[in-house]
Amino acid sequence: LVAGRGAFLDDLGAGACAAAFVRSPHARARIRDVDATDAVGVEGLIAVYTYEDLSGPMAEPLPLLIPHPSIIDGRTPYALAREYVHHVGEPVAMVIADDRYAAEDAAARIRVDYEVGEAVVGIDAAVSAERTVHEGMADNVAAHLVQEVGDARAAVDAAPNSLELDLDVERSAATPLEGRGVYARWEPASSSTGSDDGRLRVYSSTQTATGVRAAVAAKLELALGQVEVVVPDVGGGFGVKIVHPWPEEVMVPWAARRLGREVKWVEDRREHFIAAAHERAQRQRVRVGFDDSGRLLGLDVDILHDNGAYLPYGVIVPIVTSTQLLGPYKPGAYRVEFRSLYTSTVIVTPYRGAGRPQGVFAMERTMDAIADHLGLDRLQVRAANLIRPDEMPYDQGLLFQDGRPLIYDSGDYPRMLEMIADLVDWPGFADYRERARREGRRVGIGVACYVEGTGPGPYEGGHVQVETSGKVRVATGLTSQGQGHGTVLAQIVADELDVPLSDVEVTTGDTRRMGYSVGTFASRGAVTSGSAVALAARRLKDKALRIAADALEADAGDLEFADGRIQVTGSPAHAIDLSTVAVLSNPLRYAFDAASAAATQFSGSADYDRPPVAEGEAPGLEGTDYHSPLRCTFANGAHAAIVETDPDTAEIRILRYCVVHDCGNLINPRIVEGQVQGGVAQGVAGALYERMAYDSDGQLLNASLMDFLMPYASEVPTVEIAHMQTPSPLNPLGVKGAGEAGVIPASAALAAAVEDAEGFRIDRMPISPPELFELRRRHAAGGIRSVPSRPSPTTTPSGDAARRPADGSPSPAGADPPEEPEPSVPSVPSARESR
Numbered sequence: 001l002v003a004g005r006g007a008f009l010d011d012l013g014a015g016a017c018a019a020a021f022v023r024s025p026h027a028r029a030r031i032r033d034v035d036a037t038d039a040v041g042v043e044g045l046i047a048v049y050t051y052e053d054l055s056g057p058m059a060e061p062l063p064l065l066i067p068h069p070s071i072i073d074g075r076t077p078y079a080l081a082r083e084y085v086h087h088v089g090e091p092v093a094m095v096i097a098d099d100r101y102a103a104e105d106a107a108a109r110i111r112v113d114y115e116v117g118e119a120v121v122g123i124d125a126a127v128s129a130e131r132t133v134h135e136g137m138a139d140n141v142a143a144h145l146v147q148e149v150g151d152a153r154a155a156v157d158a159a160p161n162s163l164e165l166d167l168d169v170e171r172s173a174a175t176p177l178e179g180r181g182v183y184a185r186w187e188p189a190s191s192s193t194g195s196d197d198g199r200l201r202v203y204s205s206t207q208t209a210t211g212v213r214a215a216v217a218a219k220l221e222l223a224l225g226q227v228e229v230v231v232p233d234v235g236g237g238f239g240v241k242i243v244h245p246w247p248e249e250v251m252v253p254w255a256a257r258r259l260g261r262e263v264k265w266v267e268d269r270r271e272h273f274i275a276a277a278h279e280r281a282q283r284q285r286v287r288v289g290f291d292d293s294g295r296l297l298g299l300d301v302d303i304l305h306d307n308g309a310y311l312p313y314g315v316i317v318p319i320v321t322s323t324q325l326l327g328p329y330k331p332g333a334y335r336v337e338f339r340s341l342y343t344s345t346v347i348v349t350p351y352r353g354a355g356r357p358q359g360v361f362a363m364e365r366t367m368d369a370i371a372d373h374l375g376l377d378r379l380q381v382r383a384a385n386l387i388r389p390d391e392m393p394y395d396q397g398l399l400f401q402d403g404r405p406l407i408y409d410s411g412d413y414p415r416m417l418e419m420i421a422d423l424v425d426w427p428g429f430a431d432y433r434e435r436a437r438r439e440g441r442r443v444g445i446g447v448a449c450y451v452e453g454t455g456p457g458p459y460e461g462g463h464v465q466v467e468t469s470g471k472v473r474v475a476t477g478l479t480s481q482g483q484g485h486g487t488v489l490a491q492i493v494a495d496e497l498d499v500p501l502s503d504v505e506v507t508t509g510d511t512r513r514m515g516y517s518v519g520t521f522a523s524r525g526a527v528t529s530g531s532a533v534a535l536a537a538r539r540l541k542d543k544a545l546r547i548a549a550d551a552l553e554a555d556a557g558d559l560e561f562a563d564g565r566i567q568v569t570g571s572p573a574h575a576i577d578l579s580t581v582a583v584l585s586n587p588l589r590y591a592f593d594a595a596s597a598a599a600t601q602f603s604g605s606a607d608y609d610r611p612p613v614a615e616g617e618a619p620g621l622e623g624t625d626y627h628s629p630l631r632c633t634f635a636n637g638a639h640a641a642i643v644e645t646d647p648d649t650a651e652i653r654i655l656r657y658c659v660v661h662d663c664g665n666l667i668n669p670r671i672v673e674g675q676v677q678g679g680v681a682q683g684v685a686g687a688l689y690e691r692m693a694y695d696s697d698g699q700l701l702n703a704s705l706m707d708f709l710m711p712y713a714s715e716v717p718t719v720e721i722a723h724m725q726t727p728s729p730l731n732p733l734g735v736k737g738a739g740e741a742g743v744i745p746a747s748a749a750l751a752a753a754v755e756d757a758e759g760f761r762i763d764r765m766p767i768s769p770p771e772l773f774e775l776r777r778r779h780a781a782g783g784i785r786s787v788p789s790r791p792s793p794t795t796t797p798s799g800d801a802a803r804r805p806a807d808g809s810p811s812p813a814g815a816d817p818p819e820e821p822e823p824s825v826p827s828v829p830s831a832r833e834s835r
């Protein structure tokens with residue numbers, strides 16, 4: 001990619017016809033008529049399609065991908081709008097022309113007669129239900145779910161201390177460098193067969209090749225084997241490309257088959273803003289009860305979630321928020337209720353972090369509020385509530401987004417908190433603050449902890465093959481959008497087979513190579529595909545050892561892999577190259593080259609008492625396997641930020657940003673650090689810069705990169721990272737996911753730091769200089785509650801003077817603090833048991 005040899009979707013299909021879409025300019029309207037008369041005269045026009053041209057499955061709504069019992073009325077869009085549009089940007093008609101210029105010209109001449117209705121924009125409008133987004137609904141509630149462990153409301157009421165918080169996180173978007181795109185070509189059946197068994201090849205900038213394949217096959221009524229989906233290089237995904245299919249992903253292949261021509265569509269940037277997906281928008285009310293040491297006794301949370309106009313990806317985001325909100329803590333009794341609401345805006349689907357930033361914001365703002373209420377250090381309150389290593393695996397008693405128990409597999413959360421305190425120098429900040437005050441500067445420090453469920457199932461597969469050249473080919477159905485999958489999977493196989501990394505070549509996201517897969521999301525690449533590839537390599541090793549044992553006249557148990565060879569342990573002179581083993585694995589009748597000649601039937605001695613290919617074996621030196629995780633692995637970590645707020649302009653500058661991260665065993669520390677740094681960039685963006693600004697008519701006011709404020713490199717801080725490694729027992733590599741760790745706690749940590757600098761509560765994000773300026777004015781007028789004077793952070797979270805180094809090595813013997821008694825919270829049944 002750095003050398004410029006990447007091939008992205010728009011690099012393909014140079015001679016293809018171009019598609020363009022007529023999109024609704026209204027957030028809510030009835031389509032009375034579509035008139036393409038004026039478009040007919042455009043030179044190069046090939047076809048115009050509307051909903052009336054669709055039939056069979058194509059005329060039905062697109063699938064609701066992840067059904068869930070909480071969904072009351074799951075609405076999904078049509079490939080082209082049928083009678084109604086429900087957000088600006090919804091596709092109404094598709095134009096096919098010789099090139100994109102002609103297609104856009106023709107699309108601009110199509111006249112759509114709309115009966116415009118009133119939009120429902122924002123959570124307040126959705127809750128009031130004065131009007132509904134969708135026809136036939138009594139209100140705007142798409143889904144409603146309550147999970148409870150114990151009697152949280154009673155626990156809060158009975159607690160010696162209690163607080164209520166109202167929190168708000170605004171809507172943002174992934175905005176990858178490369179937008180969505182799809183290119184398709186239909187290869188008709190040979191006339192000699194007389195059957196319609198042609199083949200469709202689809203190239204898509206997607207996060208799930210097999211998902212697109214299955215969806216296209218179902219909609220076009222093709223056998224799965226007739227559809228191939230290939231994912232070229234992808235310039236970023238971050239979740240927005242996990243929806244399958246997008247309307248365009250079925251319409252372009254449908255048109256290619258119908259016309260018998262190659263068809264391609266690549267969205268422009270405005271289309272991405274108004275027709276792709278957003279995330280984050282939530283409103284939360286938290287009631288918490290706690291004792292005088294800050295230990296949680298009860299936590300009661302209500303969440304209102306804006307899911308946009310449709311629900312194609314189900315309620316994954318609010319489920320993740322409501323369960324991952326708990327973080328590394330023991331909440332006592334816990335009750336969470338969410339309502340997912342329709343609004344006349346772009347759909348909401350998972351964006352890097354996928355509901356966790358909102359959950360962490362709720363819990364970490366609550367932790368800071370408790371500390372302020374009791375006059376305690378903020379880390380002291382967190383330490384009082386952490387799950388201990390000897391309590392692992394820890395069952396939170398809830399059901400997670402994969403439908404399986406929310407059980408933390410491993411982690412050392414007290415150590416994690418100590419490490420972040422060391423890394424940011426929490427005890428030394430008091431002196432720094434005082435120096436800054438003398439200089440007329442406002443500085444603040446904040447911290448946020450998180451737990452991230454990673455690597456959900458149901459499975460992922462891997463295939464490993466050694467060729468007679470000695471090259472090792474690896475394939476997995478997982479797609480890659482810049483995460484470094486090729487490097488990581490090559491490392492795993494190179495380590496398993498002890499071959500040079502340069503001899504391993506990896507293919508991802510090609511259904512021709514791996515037809516069974518789930519997709520790239522939820523930090524699952526290394527956990528699922530990495531484990532599958534490792535297991536496949538081990539299958540190959542077992543076969544290779546059996547073949548080599550015959551060739552070397554040795555026992556397989558006495559052999560080892562070493563530098564691309566199999567040798568008798570401790571005797572390098574008695575060895576055979578892995579490439580030769582590959583030759584011997586495939587007995588041949590014909591000699592195609594020098595290597596294959598060594599495997600032909602007259603090439604050497606033979607054992608006439610057994611067949612050339614042993615029973616139960618298959619030709620070739622290869623292995624295929626799958627990893628199906630029992631449940632999610634749980635990564636964890638903490639972020640700390642030091643900020644300065646300008647006393648005159650209210651600008652916010654990040655002075656330091658520190659991360660402690662535990663993703664289990666590290667396969668490639670550099671890639672993990674790159675993932676964390678990239679995540680922090682998006683976290684900073686969501687905390688201080690990015691938001692989707694809708695007006696009351698559902699028009700997105702900042703649908704361009706001229707108006708949507710993104711941070712530049714100058715605004716993204718240098719990230720200081722310390723690694724922890726607590727291996728997961730749930731997979732053969734002991735790994736947990738790393739892809740979303742950087743973004744999850746950023747808003748919470750930065751809100752805490754700004755609050756610390758300013759001395760008043762920060763309860764909504766993102767926050768901009770004009771908003772901070774207004775908050776200062778309201779605070780001065782007595783309209784915003786002050787934060788009590790905070791104690792100087794002069795000790796580690798445990799209160800012990802002996803601190804662990806930033807590399808995570810253990811404290812000296814005897815340095816660990818004495819265990820404190822558990823809070824007197826009654827034993828309660830879990831939500832799963834209650835059900």
